[in-house]
Amino acid sequence: ATATPPSTPIPKVGVAVFLLNGSKVLLGKRLSAIGHSTFALPGGHLEFGESFEECAAREVKEETGLEIDKTEYLTVTNNVISEKVHVVCIFMRATPADPNQKPQTLEPEKCDGWDWYEWNNLPKPLFGPLENMVQSGYNPFPTTAS
Ligand SMILES: CC(C)CCOP(=O)(O)OP(=O)(O)O
Ligand SMILES: [Mg+2]
Numbered sequence: 252a253t254a255t256p257p258s259t260p261i262p263k264v265g266v267a268v269f270l271l272n273g274s275k276v277l278l279g280k281r282l283s284a285i286g287h288s289t290f291a292l293p294g295g296h297l298e299f300g301e302s303f304e305e306c307a308a309r310e311v312k313e314e315t316g317l318e319i320d321k322t323e324y325l326t327v328t329n330n331v332i333s334e335k336v337h338v339v340c341i342f343m344r345a346t347p348a349d350p351n352q353k354p355q356t357l358e359p360e361k362c363d364g365w366d367w368y369e370w371n372n373l374p375k376p377l378f379g380p381l382e383n384m385v386q387s388g389y390n391p392f393p394t395t396a397s
């Protein structure tokens with residue numbers, strides 16, 4: 252029998268959410284294989300038929316229990332993370348519907364816990380796609396009209 256050739260990995264779409272609370276952003280340390288032990292935004296794979304906003308709300312709810320408001324598209328980056336993983340990351344911004352609600356660690360096998368971090372004092376190491384954004388000087392906060 253002829254060996255089946257190794258299939259070429261297919262690029263996937265991830266949606267990551269800058270959940271902003273004052274000058275803070277929600278981050279969690281990943282325990283998944285991809286980005287293990289790095290701090291990442293809540294988010295996940297875009298599922299069939301979802302809008303970016305629907306995916307953002309679903310993933311944040313699934314992972315943290317938080318409802319979000321004012322969800323808007325920010326930017327997109329192209330991330331070839333390894334030989335097997337290529338993810339187009341759609342970055343969204345949103346605010347927690349209840350700024351006082353505590354995030355819950357609903358997927359303890361994927362995340363070591365969520366915390367709010369000052370944008371100018373982020374934990375290290377950051378998950379690759381986020382690190383690249385920070386290095387580029389990207390500012391996810393709404394610019395207050397001068
Ligand atoms: C790897 C990442 C950039 C895209 C997928 O994110 P994720 O691993 O958090 O996916 P899920 O939350 O959907 O499990
Ligand atoms: Mg998820």
Ligand SMILES: [Mg+2]
Pocket residue numbers: 294295296310
């Ligand atoms: Mg998912």
Ligand SMILES: [Mg+2]
Pocket residue numbers: 293294295296310314
């Ligand atoms: Mg996720």
